[in-house]
Amino acid sequence: MAIASVNPATGRTIKTYDEMTPEQAAAAVAQAHAAWRTWRKTPFGSRAALMKKAAAILRERKDQLAKLMALEMGKPLKQGIAEAEKCAWVCEYYAANAEAQLAPEEVRTDAAKSYVAFEPLGVVLAVMPWNFPLWQVYRFAAPALMAGNAGVLKHASNVPGCALAIEEMFAQAGFPQGAFRTLLIGSRHVQAVIEHPLVRAVTLTGSTPAGESVAAQAGAVVKKTVLELGGSDPYVVLEDADLDAAAETCVASRLINSGQSCIAAKRFIVVERVRAAFTEKFVTRMKARKVGDPLADGTDVGPLARRDLRDGLHEQVRASLDRGAKLLLGGEVPSGDGAYYPPTVLANVTAGMPAYDDELFGPVAAIIAASDEQDAVRIANDTIFGLGAAVFTQDAARGERVARELEAGTTFVNGAVASDPRLPFGGIKKSGYGRELGSFGIREFVNVKTVFVKQAARAVAKPVAE
Numbered sequence: 001m002a003i004a005s006v007n008p009a010t011g012r013t014i015k016t017y018d019e020m021t022p023e024q025a026a027a028a029v030a031q032a033h034a035a036w037r038t039w040r041k042t043p044f045g046s047r048a049a050l051m052k053k054a055a056a057i058l059r060e061r062k063d064q065l066a067k068l069m070a071l072e073m074g075k076p077l078k079q080g081i082a083e084a085e086k087c088a089w090v091c092e093y094y095a096a097n098a099e100a101q102l103a104p105e106e107v108r109t110d111a112a113k114s115y116v117a118f119e120p121l122g123v124v125l126a127v128m129p130w131n132f133p134l135w136q137v138y139r140f141a142a143p144a145l146m147a148g149n150a151g152v153l154k155h156a157s158n159v160p161g162c163a164l165a166i167e168e169m170f171a172q173a174g175f176p177q178g179a180f181r182t183l184l185i186g187s188r189h190v191q192a193v194i195e196h197p198l199v200r201a202v203t204l205t206g207s208t209p210a211g212e213s214v215a216a217q218a219g220a221v222v223k224k225t226v227l228e229l230g231g232s233d234p235y236v237v238l239e240d241a242d243l244d245a246a247a248e249t250c251v252a253s254r255l256i257n258s259g260q261s262c263i264a265a266k267r268f269i270v271v272e273r274v275r276a277a278f279t280e281k282f283v284t285r286m287k288a289r290k291v292g293d294p295l296a297d298g299t300d301v302g303p304l305a306r307r308d309l310r311d312g313l314h315e316q317v318r319a320s321l322d323r324g325a326k327l328l329l330g331g332e333v334p335s336g337d338g339a340y341y342p343p344t345v346l347a348n349v350t351a352g353m354p355a356y357d358d359e360l361f362g363p364v365a366a367i368i369a370a371s372d373e374q375d376a377v378r379i380a381n382d383t384i385f386g387l388g389a390a391v392f393t394q395d396a397a398r399g400e401r402v403a404r405e406l407e408a409g410t411t412f413v414n415g416a417v418a419s420d421p422r423l424p425f426g427g428i429k430k431s432g433y434g435r436e437l438g439s440f441g442i443r444e445f446v447n448v449k450t451v452f453v454k455q456a457a458r459a460v461a462k463p464v465a466e
């Protein structure tokens with residue numbers, strides 16, 4: 001079967017690629033394992049030099065990479081450039097910090113010497129989504145490779161060009177041949193790769209159903225998984241918030257990547273006293289964002305990545321309206337071949353509607369009324385997900401207290417949830433488990449090895465009085 005790049009702005013196929021056979025995928029795993037046998041012994045300084053080169057290549061090629069993302073999945077150019085730069089940052093961050101983060105930790109026991117060492121596991125399989133085609137991969141690959149692992153990537157089927165570009169950039173940086181391989185395979189062939197004896201662990205970023213399936217397959221063969229899954233991030237707006245600043249941040253977070261971010265703001269939980277005023281400011285700003293060709297200057301919102309995803313999102317909007325939500329903006333599928341969907345605002349959203357219960361992966365905002373702070377926290381936590389959350393208030397201490405009440409892996413006060421190479425990132429509940437980034441991320445795919453050295457027999461036998 002062929003894997004195709006289809007431009008979501010036009011519906012036209014850009015290029016098709018032959019899918020790898022299961023034998024070719026297995027050979028790529030074996031090649032990655034062979035590379036790992038020397039890579040694992042390569043000193044940190046040499047690994048870091050290559051990782052810095054990988055960063056330099058990303059910076060050099062950022063315009064070309066942004067264009068590739070725009071063509072394959074519709075990301076507006078300026079956002080693609082920022083994504084390539086962030087990938088360079090994560091490479092530089094781990095080049096600078098991996099050695100210290102993985103330095104052996106001495107533990108005082110009755111041994112002559114005892115310590116914990118962090119050793120690479122081998123080949124790690126990464127199953128990745130299309131929404132940040134570079135960032136999702138680099139935030140896995142930079143720490144995994146710096147820790148001395150090798151990587152094989154099964155990228156989303158609609159971004160094969162990005163997948164191959166990443167493999168090529170690691171090779172160009174000088175990583176050992178095969179240390180990072182792209183497997184052009186469909187999801188039905190993932191299980192065989194998980195079961196390959198030389199694959200030691202699996203990380204998946206994607207939807208919750210995909211995570212459940214991959215984790216079950218990996219569990220059956222006792223392989224560790226890290227899961228970065230979906231979210232329905234609540235943004236709580238309290239009555240003492242700066243409403244203009246809150247509305248600005250909320251709109252930016254809802255529309256980042258045309259609404260297709262796991263940590264995009266999805267549910268806006270607004271305390272009744274300021275609900276009308278916030279809603280007006282929010283809708284005005286949603287309306288002002290420019291929808292259009294991702295390759296054009298000034299575009300804020302491009303097409304969604306695929307037509308089927310756009311149609312699924314529209315179904316969620318329709319079902320929410322059928323169950324009593326009120327349409328304040330958007331909600332109509334535009335004519336034409338592109339997978340466009342307009343910024344949309346739903347009010348009067350309540351439990352039992354897709355806009356309340358499920359993840360809306362596109363530019364659709366759900367406004368939910370709360371009677372007070374306590375009610376807002378209850379609604380925010382009334383979800384199967386737990387990825388990010390934010391709270392808006394002019395009282396920083398109150399914001400921090402509410403942030404600690406929110407069930408999420410990352411909470412922000414007066415700001416949009418964002419990932420940062422220096423801080424751990426991940427979810428709880430159906431948003432997954434394990435962490436990427438920071439010092440926690442680099443320790444996910446290592447053998448936490450205890451080394452216990454007893455006094456040598458000869459030394460012990462040495463006479464005490466001499």
Ligand code: NAP
Pocket residue numbers: 127128129130131132136154155156157158185186187188190191205206207208209210211213214227228229230231261262263359361387427431432
């Ligand atoms: P998806 O459909 O789950 O696909 C993600 C990846 O998993 C793709 O490579 C896909 O391959 C593969 N896949 C899907 N089903 C599979 C299965 N049963 N077995 C093995 N592999 C499978 O997700 P998406 O539509 O690309 O991405 C959107 C989702 O990702 C959203 O839910 C979003 O919230 C989540 N996400 C989470 C994070 C995070 O950090 N928590 C970050 C970004 C995105 P094919 O393309 O070949 O189907």
